[in-house]
Amino acid sequence: MSVDAKQAPREAGRAAVVQMRGISVEFPGVKALQEVDFRLLPGEVHALMGENGAGKSTLIKALTGVYTPTAGVTLLDGREVSFSGPADAQDSGISTVYQEVNLCPNLTVAENILLGREPRRFGAVDGRACRARAAELLADMGLHIDPGSVLAEHPIAIQQLVAIARAVAVDAKVLILDEPTSSLDQDEVAELFRIMRVLRDRGVAILFVSHFLEQVYEISDRMTVLRNGRLVGEHLTADLSRLDLVSLMIGRELGALAEVERLAGQAGEEASTVPVLQATGVGRKGSVAPFDLQINRGEVVGLAGLLGSGRTELARLLFGADRPDSGQVRIDGKALHLRSPRAAIAAGIAYCSEDRKGEGVVADLSIRDNLILAMQAANGWARPIPRKTKDQLVEKWIKALDIRPADPDALVGKLSGGNQQKVLLARWLITKPKVLILDEPTRGIDIGAKTQIQKLVAELAQEGMAVVYISAELEEVARLSHRVVVMKDRSKIAELDQHATVDDIMRLIAHVDERSEAVAA
Amino acid sequence: MTTSATPVKGKAPLGAILRGRSVPGRVVPVIATFVLFVLLFGVGAARYEGFTSGQVVANLFIDNAFLIVIAVGMTFVIVTGGIDLSVGAVVALSTMVAAASLRAGLPAPLVVLLVLLMGSTLGLLMGLVIHYFEIQPFIVTLAGMFLARGLCFVVGVESISIKDPTFRSFATAAIPLSQNVSITWSVVIALALVAVAVWVLHRTRFGRTAYAVGGSESSATLMGLPVAKVKIGVYVISGLCSAIAGLLFSLYMLSGYGLHAVGMELDAIASVVIGGTLLSGGVGYVLGSLLGVLVLGVIQTLISFQGTLSSWWTKIAIGTLLLLFIVMQRVFMRRQP
Ligand SMILES: Nc1ncnc2c1ncn2[C@@H]1O[C@H](COP(=O)(O)OP(=O)(O)OP(=O)(O)O)[C@@H](O)[C@H]1O
Ligand SMILES: [Mg+2]
Numbered sequence: 106m107s108v109d110a111k112q113a114p115r116e117a118g119r120a121a122v123v124q125m126r127g128i129s130v131e132f133p134g135v136k137a138l139q140e141v142d143f144r145l146l147p148g149e150v151h152a153l154m155g156e157n158g159a160g161k162s163t164l165i166k167a168l169t170g171v172y173t174p175t176a177g178v179t180l181l182d183g184r185e186v187s188f189s190g191p192a193d194a195q196d197s198g199i200s201t202v203y204q205e206v207n208l209c210p211n212l213t214v215a216e217n218i219l220l221g222r223e224p225r226r227f228g229a230v231d232g233r234a235c236r237a238r239a240a241e242l243l244a245d246m247g248l249h250i251d252p253g254s255v256l257a258e259h260p261i262a263i264q265q266l267v268a269i270a271r272a273v274a275v276d277a278k279v280l281i282l283d284e285p286t287s288s289l290d291q292d293e294v295a296e297l298f299r300i301m302r303v304l305r306d307r308g309v310a311i312l313f314v315s316h317f318l319e320q321v322y323e324i325s326d327r328m329t330v331l332r333n334g335r336l337v338g339e340h341l342t343a344d345l346s347r348l349d350l351v352s353l354m355i356g357r358e359l360g361a362l363a364e365v366e367r368l369a370g371q372a373g374e375e376a377s378t379v380p381v382l383q384a385t386g387v388g389r390k391g392s393v394a395p396f397d398l399q400i401n402r403g404e405v406v407g408l409a410g411l412l413g414s415g416r417t418e419l420a421r422l423l424f425g426a427d428r429p430d431s432g433q434v435r436i437d438g439k440a441l442h443l444r445s446p447r448a449a450i451a452a453g454i455a456y457c458s459e460d461r462k463g464e465g466v467v468a469d470l471s472i473r474d475n476l477i478l479a480m481q482a483a484n485g486w487a488r489p490i491p492r493k494t495k496d497q498l499v500e501k502w503i504k505a506l507d508i509r510p511a512d513p514d515a516l517v518g519k520l521s522g523g524n525q526q527k528v529l530l531a532r533w534l535i536t537k538p539k540v541l542i543l544d545e546p547t548r549g550i551d552i553g554a555k556t557q558i559q560k561l562v563a564e565l566a567q568e569g570m571a572v573v574y575i576s577a578e579l580e581e582v583a584r585l586s587h588r589v590v591v592m593k594d595r596s597k598i599a600e601l602d603q604h605a606t607v608d609d610i611m612r613l614i615a616h617v618d619e620r621s622e623a624v625a626a
Numbered sequence: 627m628t629t630s631a632t633p634v635k636g637k638a639p640l641g642a643i644l645r646g647r648s649v650p651g652r653v654v655p656v657i658a659t660f661v662l663f664v665l666l667f668g669v670g671a672a673r674y675e676g677f678t679s680g681q682v683v684a685n686l687f688i689d690n691a692f693l694i695v696i697a698v699g700m701t702f703v704i705v706t707g708g709i710d711l712s713v714g715a716v717v718a719l720s721t722m723v724a725a726a727s728l729r730a731g732l733p734a735p736l737v738v739l740l741v742l743l744m745g746s747t748l749g750l751l752m753g754l755v756i757h758y759f760e761i762q763p764f765i766v767t768l769a770g771m772f773l774a775r776g777l778c779f780v781v782g783v784e785s786i787s788i789k790d791p792t793f794r795s796f797a798t799a800a801i802p803l804s805q806n807v808s809i810t811w812s813v814v815i816a817l818a819l820v821a822v823a824v825w826v827l828h829r830t831r832f833g834r835t836a837y838a839v840g841g842s843e844s845s846a847t848l849m850g851l852p853v854a855k856v857k858i859g860v861y862v863i864s865g866l867c868s869a870i871a872g873l874l875f876s877l878y879m880l881s882g883y884g885l886h887a888v889g890m891e892l893d894a895i896a897s898v899v900i901g902g903t904l905l906s907g908g909v910g911y912v913l914g915s916l917l918g919v920l921v922l923g924v925i926q927t928l929i930s931f932q933g934t935l936s937s938w939w940t941k942i943a944i945g946t947l948l949l950l951f952i953v954m955q956r957v958f959m960r961r962q963p
Binding site: 171190191192194195196201203207208209210211212216220221223225228229230255271 | 652825829830831833834835837838840841842844845846847848849850851852908909
């Protein structure tokens with residue numbers, strides 16, 4: 106299938122802002138894109154769809170001059186262009202949020218939003234005007250944080266919003282958002298969509314990438330599907346059912362979406378009642394209020410709550426990444442002094458961070474080396490692992506998580522975002538911890554792989570591992586968990602059993618809201 | 627992480643705490659340097675008569691004017707996450723070129739121009755290699771250091787004294803500040819340069835971009851910032867500063883010599899680090915570096931007032947301080963997420 110005028114009668118009279126024809130991009134040993142056609146119309150949200158590694162981010166980078174295509178032409182407003190880099194593309198009116206947060210952690214929020222286009226007075230950057238302008242832009246997105254605070258102090262989700270604020274701060278005719286919603290909550294997503302609609306109605310052409318089908322169907326007018334670096338087709342969203350979309354993406358007929366659902370992990374019958382981890386009164390001032398938590402063998406405990414409710418902070422306390430200033434943690438009944446992550450790891454606690462770029466994978470090493478690092482750490486440095494065992498294990502995990510390319514020697518930094526996430530996950534799974542804390546493990550992962558990972562988690566639990574599962578997707582949490590801990594305003598407000606539904610969780614979060622509002626009034 | 631401002635949707639009281647937040651972590655080392663300077667000075671004042679005289683303070687600036695200038699250039703480089711090992715050698719080369727061309731009869735203004743041009747060109751070349759060939763700044767500027775030192779001896783192996791009247795009068799001119807305190811033109815130039823540098827690094831887009839590059843070069847590129855311009859620019863600035871420092875040094879010594887300023891790059895790096903700039907880039911202040919130089923200077927003064935200690939004790943003190951400050955920075959950085 107190719108771009109066909111008959112397929113899309115709606116754009117009559119509208120000329121494409123961006124038109125890419127026959128684009129190919131090659132990396133040593135990888136054909137990331139092969140003769141892909143793509144176009145973007147003004148006043149439209151266009152979703153770019155495909156599995157992890159399909160070439161979505163590569164297409165975006167080819168458009169904005171980060172990569173130079175080996176073949177093909179790009180037209181902007183009908184004129185042939187070839188950008189020398191992101192700066193050049195930006196000057197031509199293309200504003201981009203690349204996958205992952207690409208901001209400077211050492212600078213303030215305001216500086217990050219306005220870098221390169223700060224308001225100036227007499228040639229000097231006007232700090233006050235900067236902060237005021239940034240505060241305005243953030244408020245437009247419903248975000249009330251101090252623009253003068255350092256970016257690194259904020260959780261990933263806030264950083265993602267800041268990156269988006271930066272992109273929408275300019276009057277661009279093309280706005281590109283590569284997985285902007287991967288760590289956002291429903292409310293933030295709704296806010297983002299509101300802004301996207303405003304921009305769209307103003308005639309901005311928006312390119313949107315997401316692995317959440319719900320979001321794609323909610324916001325997009327048209328979609329282009331890629332598979333293995335090739336164009337599969339362009340369709341109006343209204344004309345393409347979810348089922349068809351999924352089968353276009355993965356290239357196989359899928360009986361039904363229900364099949365995907367069936368494959369997905371489900372909380373097992375009954376978890377044991379043998380406690381592995383017991384936390385009593387654990388807390389840290391300014392981070393999480395003291396809480397009690399017990400996690401049993403073979404149990405999946407979900408952590409639900411809104412952005413900033415303290416989910417990640419709680420996990421970091423259990424892992425010793427932040428030192429608790431009250432309470433006690435016991436592992437298998439033995440008191441554990443949580444001084445550092447090292448102590449936690451030694452006691453059998455693993456924490457798979459939501460910030461894979463900052464504290465996750467080693468980008469300059471191969472998949473094999475990344476996995477072996479984890480194995481060695483688990484095994485003790487003094488005891489070498491035979492080469493053959495290593496190779497077998499590496500192969501096993503690459504397969505289990507469907508890491509692509511399935512080449513152990515590929516550098517992790519060059520993998521697509523979703524595949525990097527899988528490597529990170531594998532690193533921790535390999536260590537066979539007693540307690541595994543997963544913080545947004547399916548972030549940026551395509552639906553096929555997502556169900557696979559959920560299944561894996563359920564299996565691991567059945568084998569006796571205790572899992573703490575943090576996710577912004579309540580569905581996922583409700584389905585997988587034996588117990589759900591609900592967080593709000595940095596404290597634990599409830600614990601629900603296996604029969605908890607998304608509605609129950611939502612109600613709990615909302616309910617307390619009403620009450621505190623009543624008190625405030 | 628603990629200070630992460632929650633989106634204030636949930637009316638988190640944290641926001642309020644944050645607003646009242648005292649100094650951000652990265653200013654702490656600068657303040658510490660300042661406190662240290664005051665302490666050291668206090669020790670001197672308590673123990674030695676005449677330590678608090680205005681001229682002692684003035685001499686602190688007079689004797690370290692050139693170091694202040696290269697520390698300023700070095701701050702730019704280190705803020706972007708780079709390093710410049712060539713500065714000491716470029717200072718020496720500048721004194722040599724200045725002395726030799728003055729001896730050859732070139733007019734003083736032309737000599738100044740020549741030296742400045744040479745310094746910035748060397749910086750430009752190193753910057754270009756670092757950026758376009760993606761080679762470690764450590765290696766490239768190490769090569770630059772050997773090159774500049776070598777060139778000194780191509781110009782001449784012996785020390786060349788400067789007899790040019792303009793240079794001499796400039797060197798010896800005293801600017802009286804009060805009845806018995808005076809400074810030299812070198813101090814005025816160095817402090818003017820500090821003022822300009824503060825403005826450029828902290829108030830212009832160029833400066834902001836330097837911090838961004840130091841924070842994350844790949845992000846800065848994707849944000850569409852002029853990374854190449856800034857990355858190369860800081861080496862040009864450092865080269866230019868080295869040349870200016872070289873001129874000040876030739877005023878100070880009234881000679882050019884290939885063995886001048888040996889190891890001065892290390893003094894400069896030490897001052898910058900003691901002044902609170904992170905070697906990994908992204909955090910630092912020009913005024914911090916100035917304070918760093920003054921701390922080094924005051925230690926030197928203390929030891930000369932003491933009289934019996936060998937000047938090598940300065941090195942020991944600097945080494946200890948450096949270690950102390952790096953450890954302190956680690957601690958403060960770790961507090962942050
Ligand atoms: N710099 C690079 N060097 C080598 N290979 C690369 C590079 N960047 C991407 N690739 C490869 O190109 C292919 C497409 O990657 P891309 O990042 O475009 O995928 P994606 O569709 O964005 O996936 P995801 O949903 O996981 O983000 C992958 O096989 C990846 O390994
Ligand atoms: Mg991608």
